[in-house]
Each structure stands twice: as structure tokens, then as C-alpha cells.
Amino acid sequence: MEFRFYRLRFHFTARDTIHFPTGKPGNILRGAFGTIFRQLACLPGCDDAKTCSVRHTCAYARTFEPASLGEGPSGLADWPRPFVFRASHLDGRTVRPRDHFHFDVHLFQLEGPTIAFFALTFAQLAIEGLGPGRGRAALTAMDQLDLAGARLARLFDGEKFCGPAEVEPSSVPLNGNSAPVSRIQVRFLTPTELKAAHQIVPRPEFGVLMNRIRDRLSTLSALYGKGPLPLDYAEFGERASQVEMTSCKLADVHVMRLSTRTGQTHPLDGFVGTAEYNGELTEFVPYLEAAHFSGVGRQTTWGKGEILVTGRENR
Numbered sequence: 001m002e003f004r005f006y007r008l009r010f011h012f013t014a015r016d017t018i019h020f021p022t023g024k025p026g027n028i029l030r031g032a033f034g035t036i037f038r039q040l041a042c043l044p045g046c047d048d049a050k051t052c053s054v055r056h057t058c059a060y061a062r063t064f065e066p067a068s069l070g071e072g073p074s075g076l077a078d079w080p081r082p083f084v085f086r087a088s089h090l091d092g093r094t095v096r097p098r099d100h101f102h103f104d105v106h107l108f109q110l111e112g113p114t115i116a117f118f119a120l121t122f123a124q125l126a127i128e129g130l131g132p133g134r135g136r137a138a139l140t141a142m143d144q145l146d147l148a149g150a151r152l153a154r155l156f157d158g159e160k161f162c163g164p165a166e167v168e169p170s171s172v173p174l175n176g177n178s179a180p181v182s183r184i185q186v187r188f189l190t191p192t193e194l195k196a197a198h199q200i201v202p203r204p205e206f207g208v209l210m211n212r213i214r215d216r217l218s219t220l221s222a223l224y225g226k227g228p229l230p231l232d233y234a235e236f237g238e239r240a241s242q243v244e245m246t247s248c249k250l251a252d253v254h255v256m257r258l259s260t261r262t263g264q265t266h267p268l269d270g271f272v273g274t275a276e277y278n279g280e281l282t283e284f285v286p287y288l289e290a291a292h293f294s295g296v297g298r299q300t301t302w303g304k305g306e307i308l309v310t311g312r313e314n315r
Helices: 025-041 059-064 114-128 206-224 233-241 282-294
Strands: 002-014 083-086 100-107 137-145 151-156 170-173 181-192 244-253 256-258 265-267 270-278 307-314
Touching (some): 002 206, 002 282, 100 114, 100 137, 114 151, 170 282, 181 244, 181 282, 206 233
Antiparallel strands (some): 002 137, 002 170, 083 100, 181 270, 256 265
């Protein structure tokens, strides 16, 4: 078993002053990205991507407004978007003219020309402007990174596409032969919201956390990868519920976003901090490592639910 995806980094040079409000860099990118992506990819006269007769081949519909076409997990009318933004390092930052900045995209859709559309969309987005003041920038490069964050290949040099003809995705093994692990710490780097029994939970109990990670990884793999993870979901959840939370140091974060399309405000709430767990953890560590890239919980597209495994102890 493995979880496969593309880890992409987009490099920019600011032409104007650009401000990224606290708690909102990913949301700013997501909203503007969707608008320009649609302009580039959709047929003229398309009024609604969800009812478009060619939505199954439309890069915008498949990526930004994915919906069930009679396949995939049952009961999932609106599919999770096959990407997440990683821009929390820009939180509250002001970029001055001629300064360089970057953000990452993790792309789970393994087929189609989606990578090229991301580069073209961000190039146009930079020209039109980012942030509340619509500060302009220039896309100078797009790189593919490995799991450790090192550059694998330059795919776009600011003027043309380059790099290998076939871009191979990164892979996180989910059944790795790691040494037995009995204690870990999980850091919740960006606001995280987890649900259990249709309710938001105040604490990341290990069973809840692993069930949400299991479901997200399997759904993304089923819809955009090689297929659902071959797991016994009930037994996996039962084993995860036996792991004990031994420490929990969390802080609640409250941020509101404004939809430029509807004019409505929506919360981007969640908790950040650390939790420590003790028990039979070996089989779960690879899933936690994959969730560092996929995110977990609600609103992962714009960067919520980013986690990191630290403080690992072996028996």
C-alpha cells in the first residue's frame, strides 16, 4: 500500500507590496485560483461546471468542483478537491517589491494535464494580483519536491515548461517495516477540526484522528489514485481506539473568511498544539506521515489540518 501525490513548489518575485492576512494565506490563494482556473480551462459560455456536459474531461471541473459521476465511494456527492495549499509560512507576512516568496501545492490527481494548469493559473494570478491590495508578482519557477522538501526537478522556469516528459509522483509507503513504536507526539501545525458522530470534537483522541486520516487517504486514493486502500476499516479503527492520549496541549484558533463570490463569511476555526500518544503505534505511523501531506479534517484545501509526527520512541 502507498499514498501517491505530487509535491509542487511555486516561486514568485513581488512587483508590488503584497500582504497575507493572519490565518488566511491559503484561503486567499484558493479563491483567486479557482476564478482564474475556470477562465483558462472552461469552454466559453459554461454557466455551471457541475452540470456541464463535458465536465468529466474538463480540468477545472475535475479539479476545483469535483462531483460524483456515478463512480467512487457511495454517498459522496461532492468529492474532496484533489489538492491542498501549503502557505502557512506566509501567515501575517508582508512581501515588499523585488522580494521572493513561495508556497506549495500537494496534488493528488495523478492523471491529466493538471500540473500545467496549476502553473498557468498561478502565472496569471500573480499578474492580476494577490492579497487584499491585489499586489502583483511574477511566477519565476515551479519545482517538484521530494518527501524531504528537496528539489527533484524544475518543471517550469518562468517562461516555458521544462523537466522530464513524464513526472513521477512521490510515494509514502503505508505498510513500511519500521521499528516498533510505542510513543509519539503529533503537532497540529495549522487549525484542525475533526468530526466524530457528526459532531466537531474538542480533542484529537487517537481513534478519531486515525479514522479521519484513514478515510481521507482511502478516499483520495479511490478517486484520484490507484483505488481505495485495502483495509479492514472496522478492525483498523478498533486497534486505533486502544491507543491512549497521555498529553494534550491545544489552543483554539478563530478566523473568519469572506467569500468574494457570495459575500458571506465563513469560519476557519480549529485547534493547534500538540498531543502525545502511547500504545501499539507501529502500523499507524506511516498513515500519520502521509497525513502530513494530505491534511486531515475539515477545509484541508486551504491548508487546515496540517500535522507533523515528532518525539517518536521505540520499544
